[in-house]
Amino acid sequence: MSDISYNTNVPHEDEAGFGDYFALLKPRVMSLVVFTAFVGLMAAPAAVHPLVGFASILFIAVGGGASGALNMWWDADIDAVMRRTRNRPIPSGKIEAGEALGLGLALAAISVVMLWLASNVYAGAFLAFTIFFYVVIYSMWLKRSTPHNIVIGGAAGAFPPAIGWVAATGSLTVEPLLMFALIFIWTPPHFWALALFMRSDYDDAGVPMLTVTHGRRTTRVHILAYTALLAILSLGAAFSGLGGPVYLAVAVVMNLLFLHGAVKIWRRDEVASEADDFAVERRFFKLSLLYLFAHFSAILIEALLKPYGLGGWG
Amino acid sequence: MSIKVTHDLHRRRFTRNVGVGLLLVAFIVLIFGLTMVKVTSSGFMMPTSEAME
Structure with a gap:
């Protein structure tokens, strides 16, 4: 029996729609990039035309999306193994890995050139470096080779507010570095x-997360140590050019809650965690999102109050 | 037997085409807007070679 096909390029049932290509850009990560870059731009002591500001944030977001697409191209093998990521467009078969590579490279080039033209060359170069750092340094090198992957790789996600600042002013000062350090x-x-309650996911994928290489007890200790360090940094930033009474109040409340969560994680063992399906760890993860959102909202409020003589310490 | 035209596949292709079309239009509008902002700003200067002509 023979089966003759007139067109070998018949699209399969799972052909991607527009939304699948958009999912390739990691929209949830992009929303964090948009928000922090916006705060960086607004907190900067420079007047920016609203359209230039909008275009700058847009192209920083597109650059973040390009990084996401390139990351999905490179990590398709890992994504196919992990429960959390196996429905992403490439492992689910909707988009070819090569398409993701092409889209990522094209968007990276467009975003860098357009940010340069819309704002200044330093912001464009900074965005190019950020994409390089996320794709090459984090995804290709660190992620599969060291348990410090998330520590050093976190820098890529921490650059956007500093890029927003540079887009507005053309220079770097201590304030954008503090915003960088907060996210870092x-x-x-x-x-x-996340690694604690995703349990075997990173193990199955062979990603050397701290939970895999040094054990879950060590990870709990590290969470507490970094949370304490973060509290010092966050409260210290209250007395910089970014801070003010609103920021200080938010920082005190959020750090107390975050430290409380970290201590609870530190005191728990695996038996207790499994008994309630990692309820404390899941709550801490959700709180961490609120923590960052609250801090950057407070920085934004201080910046918006300044023209009325209310923001900052006077 | 009738040919079913509006298969889900066509719908997905349609959303893709409309999406790309709208993005291109938005990009053109943005470039136009940015150009207007740049050339009407107080610091705008013609490139030296063109100013000489």
Whole structure:
């Protein structure tokens, strides 16, 4: 029996729609990039035309999306193994890995050139470095080779507010570096909490997360240590050009809650965690999202109050 | 037997085409807007070679 096909390029049932290509850009990560870059731009002491500001944030977001697509291209093998990621467009068969590579490279080039033209060359170069750092340094090198993957790789996610600042001012000062440091120190406890309750996922995929290489007890200790370090940094930032009474109040409340959660994680053992399906770890993970959102909202409020003589310490 | 035209596959292709079309239009509008902002800003100067002509 023979089966003749007139067109060998017949699309399969799972052909991707527009939404699948959009999912390739990791929209949830992109929303964090948009928000923090926006705060960085608004907190900067420079007047930016609203359309230039909008375009700058948009192209920083597109650059973040390009990084996401390139990451999905490179990590398709890992994503296919992990429960959390196996429905992503490439492992689910909707989009070819090569398409993701092409889309990622095209968007990376467009975003860097357009950010340069919309704002300044330093912001464009900074965005190019960020994409390189996330794709090459984190995804290709660190992620599969060291348990410090999330610590060093977290820098990529921490750059957007600093890029927003540079887009507005063309220079780097201590304030954008503080915003960078906030996200940089926040990232490890955020992802380690996720690694604790995703249990075997990273193990199955062969990703050397701290939970896999040094054990879950060590991970709990590390979460507490980084949370304490983050509290010092967060409260210290209250007395910088970013801070003010609103920021200080938010920082005190959020750090007390976050430290409380970290201590609870530190005191628990695996038996207790499994008994309630990692309820404390899951709550800590959700709280970490609120923690970052609250801090950057407070920085934004301080910046918005400044023209009325209310923001900052006077 | 009738040919079923509106298969789900066609719908997905349609969303893709409309999405790309709208993105391109939005990109053109954005470039136009940015150009207007740049050339009407107080710091705008013609490139030296063109200013000489």
